[in-house]
Amino acid sequence: MTEPAATGGCPVQHGAPDLVDPALHSHGDPHAIWRELRRHDPVSWHAVDDQLGFWSVTRYPDADIVLRDYTGFTSERGTMIDLLGTDDPAGGSQLAVTDPPRHGVMREPLQRALTLKAVERSQDIIREQIVRLLRPLADGGTFDFATAMLAMPMAVTGVLMGLPTEDWDRLTWLTTVCIAPDDPEYRHPRGRKYTLEAAHRELFAYFQDIVKEREKNLGDDLISVLLRTEFDGRRMSLGEIVSNCYSMLLGANVTTPHAPSFALDHLFGTPDLDDWAAHPELIRSGVEEALRWASPITYFMRYATQDVELSGTHVKAGDAVVVWIASANRDEEVFPHAFTFDVRRRPNRHIAFGVGAHHCVGHSVARVTLRLLFAELFGRFVDLAPAGETERLASNFVSGIKHLPITAKVKER
Template sequence: MTVTEAPATREPAGRCPFAPAGPDLVDPRLYSHGDAPRLWRELRERDGLHWQQVDADRGFWSVVHYREADLVLRDTDTYTSERGTLLDLLGTDDPAGGQQLAVTDPPLHTARQARLKRALTSKAVAKEREQIRALVVELLEPLGDGGVFDFASAMMAMPMWVTGTMMALPRTDWEWLTRATTMCIAADDPEFQEPGGRAATLMTARLELFGYFQDLIAHRSEHLGTDLLSALLSTRFEGRLMSPGEVISNCYSLLLGANVTTPHAPTFVLAEFAGSEVLADWAAHPELNESGYAEALRWASPVNHVMRYATRDTVLRGTPVAAGDAVVVWLGGANRDGSVFAEPERFDLRRRPNKHLAFGIGPHYCVGHSVARTTLGVLFDELFTRYHDFRPAGRPERLISNFASGYKHVPITARRRSHSPASLEVRS
């Protein structure tokens, strides 16, 4: 697959912003072994949108500028999510469209999301902070033993420890659930791939996850509690409860969202700055915790892309976009747009304001953002309160995925502090 010129009927008059050839933006190895930030920088230097023809029938426009990314994600009338939001489903309507929150447009999306948003407000999540802290402390404990600690592996487990607790999922299932969700977001990675290849991996993981939640909700429906799964089961809209299929689909979406966003921001920080002054600076200035993890989210942009389809003929960045065209927003590209972020290629602990799009924007702004922020705040608090002298102990390895931007292995060492400095003030 190559990046090709868009059809002549779509080319903006008087200019040609399309490269005749170039890297394949669908290829997951571009994000694990290539230089995506450099590519996005080059694409931002062009006037219009960038078209990639995937095959005879499918192609998509790429959005790498902040302004247009913001517009596409907010304007649900012109750009729908209901046909699918991931490149893996390009040209194939998502069967969960209209059922799963991620692939439902307002006003139905707004009604379905309301109960879950109430359960995940900053105030509600704040009540869970000390439980989250206990989980994080336990997860980090081996770091102080003096040996090599795979920070990325621990961080990939962290979302399930937190979300599994909030959804009241059995702890014995957390490790399996972590791997199954990783298989869904990184089916091209040999470490998580089934023998039958990518398609078999996705099919196996999805069938097992959906079957797991089918059995779980059958039991939980008769034993409702105060957990997130119970909130989904008891949510009413349009005078009815969600069907079992709708609940299962949204449980799946919640797990995938948590397992992409939360782990990779801290993993990027340790992978790229262990042994540097960045971590020492952060630890020495607890007041930077909030701006620090916000910058980590911008820097990592863990959700690599989201896709929409144009519902009508429109124009975006001077480029005609036809009804039915796929439009892919590269969040990492938008988060390094120099028209919004000063010195965007510099990691700045003191960056304020920081209007990053790591959680998206508009109606589909990440419903679990308060959980993610609280978890990241607690994580960096405990990391710098308890440990210091972080050093790389091997070569980091990137996760092979075009959806999740992150590392799967980051070997480090650290030393346990002989005494703990005053705890950082954690804000949600």
């Protein structure tokens, strides 16, 4: 694909850091670039190489249009920049890369299993896992909050999917590898390609074994839900179930951990942290602000199915379109004082979980988990403070923190 003609030039495109570069997201400031793009070139062409590129969508209204209009912008060709130029082999069979109406048929059983009421029935289990992960903070020494948070969603999703506890640590590692193969801590010495292929092979082989075993002993866990799901007059094949298990685990493990880490990292040393901790009634709104602030999924990609105009820019059928979620969630036209973390922000129309047909099916699990986390954290500890350097994850897909050393004191009761 050659570079399309754009309406106007981007003032930050030439010589600016590359938004696709994982190092920008771990050591740079992509928000400075997105802010300029929102102001001057909200739908701009981003060349990846001489043949490939995509349209960068940075404003909230355009993001909303692209993500809601599944007839005009398809997910089935792939949603990851890594796959740019090739069609996703899971298109039409994995929930994340399937458009309605099939998407709705596949999604409905999972959505029913993950309703807010259904998730709230698991609150005691989720709280138990959170308390277990936070327990070392009470010892008085340095505690890596981000590492604990990376383990948190696996503890919850592991229970909901019925996965053996002895596998959780390895699964947490593998799913992080899948979204951060360029990070030195996760990259194999043999290179990025080998890193991804090895992680994918291990995860898919793992789920093949789990699914075959679960077929013999169906329960009420999420894998059993997938095994019972029918579409097109048939049940899912083994490959389709395994692919959706992978997608479901990846979605949970790489998003939920980073909102609390980003929130604490930003609020340390400010009166806002003490203010939030002192007002339990602000847990809910504070969690939503943490999700907006972190925007753990940095982008979603779509392909235009027809010619369309976005903010005065002509996008041709077949062009890739990348919606920068993290940019839309700091759009000053939608969020007053967008670069202020406001635990009382209402309304808060963030799209951290996406929007439209592909709105994250596990959003209720994530929200309940985060509310319980902050309730336990603020209810048990005081004097939360940094105790070392914050380390960001090298990933252009997930805005993450991999290490956040902190200290705290046990709250007197």
